[in-house]
Amino acid sequence: MKYSFKIFSVFGIPVELHISFLLLMLLIYTVAILNLAPGVDLTAALLITLLFVTVVLHELAHSYVAQKYGIKIDRIILLPIGGVSAMEELPEDPGEELRISIAGPLVNFVIAMICYGIYFAFIGFGSYPYIFEFLNNFALVNLILGVFNLIPAYPMDGGRVLRAILAGRMSYLQATETAASIGKFLAIFMAVVGIFWNFFLILIALFIYIGADAEYKEIMISTILEGVKVGEIMTQKVKTVTGETTVEEVMKIMFKNKHMGYPVFEGNKLAGIITFNDISQAKHGDEKKTITKFMTRDLVTTSPDEPLTDTMTKLNKTGVGRLPVMENGELVGIISRTDIVRALEILKLKKGN
Ligand SMILES: [Zn+2]
Structure with missing residues (x-):
């Protein structure tokens, strides 16, 4: 305390x-x-x-x-x-x-x-x-x-x-x-x-x-959430961006897709995650710069088999709001706080009585 x-x-x-x-x-x-x-x-x-x-x-x-x-x-x-x-x-x-x-x-x-x-x-x-x-x-x-x-x-x-x-x-x-x-x-x-x-x-x-x-x-x-695994509720089709994406471009993607965070690939390697929060650090004149300057690099990831309760603890610690889901070194999905809240509401109705 x-x-x-x-x-x-x-x-x-x-x-x-x-x-x-x-x-x-x-x-x-x-x-x-x-x-x-x-x-x-x-x-x-x-x-x-x-x-x-x-x-x-x-x-x-x-x-x-x-x-x-x-x-x-x-x-x-x-x-x-x-x-x-x-x-x-x-x-x-x-x-x-x-x-x-x-x-x-x-x-x-x-x-x-x-x-x-x-x-x-x-x-x-x-x-x-x-x-x-x-x-x-x-x-x-x-x-x-x-x-x-x-x-x-x-x-x-x-x-x-x-x-x-x-x-x-x-x-x-x-x-x-x-x-x-x-x-x-x-x-x-x-x-x-x-x-x-x-x-x-x-x-x-x-x-x-x-x-x-x-x-x-x-x-x-x-x-x-007892017994629920990440794989059951994660978003599977993940929109990703590359390291060459500019600040301007990623802003457009965010407005269009209404997701506030995207995994960033450099070559075929997952290098980080870019969120709306990261982008808001950009100043006037940064529009043409690449997002690599602003993205979060120390990635915390999860796997489809991980219990959701553990993932929630990770999410609360990182403050990024979403975690890439990895399996055998490959990105298979993404899980956000919104996914968990939605799952909670649905499961509550199911288990409520
Ligand atoms: Zn007491």
């Missing part, structure tokens, strides 16, 4: 702190130590430290259970409203996802119970106000974080628990769609309440809405 950096490792998992959490901690420490605002005192500084410890324990619980199911954790990112355990893959079995998701909030509830237990067991004996205050605060932070994460909305743990439960009754895709819709609805509700009550709630609502939407799209795409 952007704006986060590694602070330490546990069980071989790098733990990263997000800058927003660091800034919040520094802000509260500074205000507390310099006594800048009434109410923000050492108790507040202690609370933010406890929140940090709590978020770490919460995430470690998720990671511990996930690793038990053989799922690798890339890293843990700590945010003020909880953390994110970046799993390399999603658990296949809904039961596993349920247990991984619930482990985090469960740890918070157990800590809260232990703290309250000690608190009530010893409060009758002598007076150690600081220890009691600590126990009380730590319990409260854990209770709030546990309950908050159980809100049934992505990307909260509660949303994953809900999907896992729904997945027992319907397809994984439908379960995700339903859970994401509930998440978005709750986010809108939260934002409305936030307008009248607390601005911070609007931020959380936004975070939930975006998360729900992104998760659904990702699952939708990977579910629908």
